[in-house]
Amino acid sequence: MELDRIEKLLEKYFEAETTEAEEQVLRDYFTGGSVAEHLKEYSAMFSYFSQAKEERFTKQVPLKPRVNYYKWISVAAVAVLVFGIYFGKQYQEQKEAEYAYQQTKKALGLLAQNLDRGTQKVAYLNEFQETKQKIYKNN
């Protein structure tokens, strides 16, 4: 009678019409040990299913969030950027000031040089003055 019921359940099982409870009955029967000779082939299936259910995931999962990590990296990046701009600007200003100084120096130098040349030329006027004096004295 028991066997009859198992056979019926098997038939239903392969048509996928068994309920969970019925499948449990089958599992219990086939893993129980006292399986009828002509049904022995099926026990491999059910034994495998219960055996496969025992497999475990043993690997550790590193759950430390990487999100925070990114946050701090971005903070550091912003800091570097701000400092970069700040010091870069300072450096730029220094450079500009130096350039202006050089330009002014050059301009003043030019001016001094030309002024010098001017006074040299004006020195000739003295020559004229002296000659004029000589002529006056002669008269």
Added chain:
Amino acid sequence: MTQTEFLNVVMPFKDKLYRMAKRLLVSSEEAEDATQEILMKLWARKKGMAKYRNVEAFAMTMTKNFCLDRLKSKQSGNLKLVHSNYADENISLQRQVEVNDSVNWVERIMEELPEQQKIVLQLRDIEEYSFEEIAELLEMQPTAVRVTLSRARKTVRKKLLEKHSYGIG
């Protein structure tokens, strides 16, 4: 959600995810990596997790999709999955007399099934999910689940009987 709370939610079904991944990817290393990946994805989404009706089903679907993607990319990359967790043939030769060996056949037979059948058989006969859960998880009609399951079970039976008669003859 703290780490302990998260682990409390995830722990009960992490083995199921792993078994599903292994069913599809075959290699235990690949399956471990996939499970780890899924758990980390869940952890990253932990804020939204309270909103999911059924975290387990959600994680299961994620695993299934992840593994199928993985298989697809391996295929297109013309790479074979390499795995080393087959039972050693020499040892199993010794044990071939034992009935125990045919249990391993079932595993090999399941490897040869089409993916959808593998998934359904895994969910129903190993994880003992209800048809409704499977249907929801796979976004299939319950009747379609039954048809697929019936086909998978029959294929396993057919191949198992074939191997048996080989063993005898």
